[in-house]
Amino acid sequence: MKSIVSAGTAAVAALVLAGCSYVNPITTQQNYSASDGVQLIADDFEAFNLIVVSTGEGEPGALIGRVYNDTDEEMEFEISFDAETSTTVPVPARSSVELTPLDGVEVPGTSPVMPGLLTEVGFATGANAFYTVQAPVMDGTLSEYQPIVEALD
Numbered sequence: 001m002k003s004i005v006s007a008g009t010a011a012v013a014a015l016v017l018a019g020c021s022y023v024n025p026i027t028t029q030q031n032y033s034a035s036d037g038v039q040l041i042a043d044d045f046e047a048f049n050l051i052v053v054s055t056g057e058g059e060p061g062a063l064i065g066r067v068y069n070d071t072d073e074e075m076e077f078e079i080s081f082d083a084e085t086s087t088t089v090p091v092p093a094r095s096s097v098e099l100t101p102l103d104g105v106e107v108p109g110t111s112p113v114m115p116g117l118l119t120e121v122g123f124a125t126g127a128n129a130f131y132t133v134q135a136p137v138m139d140g141t142l143s144e145y146q147p148i149v150e151a152l153d
Contacts, residue, residue: 036142037065040123040133044071045091050099050135052081052119053148054111060152061111061137063121068096078124081135082109086124101151108152115139 037049046068054061061081069075069091079099080086087107091097098104113119118134125131140149 052137057114062101063107064100081121
């Protein structure tokens with residue numbers, strides 16, 4: 001009798017616990033930024049870990065991150081974070097380009113806000129498409145951004 005009650009309790013517990021995953025979304029399947037930066041996912045390209053690095057408002061800055069072209073043809077992006085200057089970045093088909101003043105493509109500008117705040121980063125493509133994302137502005141407080149701040153001088 002004891003084993004029948006235990007088996008019944010186990011069956012009920014299994015049904016109840018199985019129902020939890022049915023009504024709750026699986027969070028590991030949701031897209032999110034797993035770093036300091038933000039991401040932009042469009043129909044034909046993706047931009048990952050976007051961060052503006054600068055020492056202060058009105059000071060020189062640079063956008064860092066990575067842009068991936070998900071098409072069969074080269075794409076050109078006009079990228080800006082200060083609404084005054086833009087940089088043309090060509091990205092080959094099915095490839096990515098690293099945005100950094102160190103060993104990649106530099107996207108310079110002037111930080112419109114102080115570190116710790118968000119600024120709008122714009123991506124324009126040749127197909128009259130324009131995308132924006134709010135990216136954080138970071139300074140050299142964290143050691144991983146110190147080389148980038150030093151490269152801005």
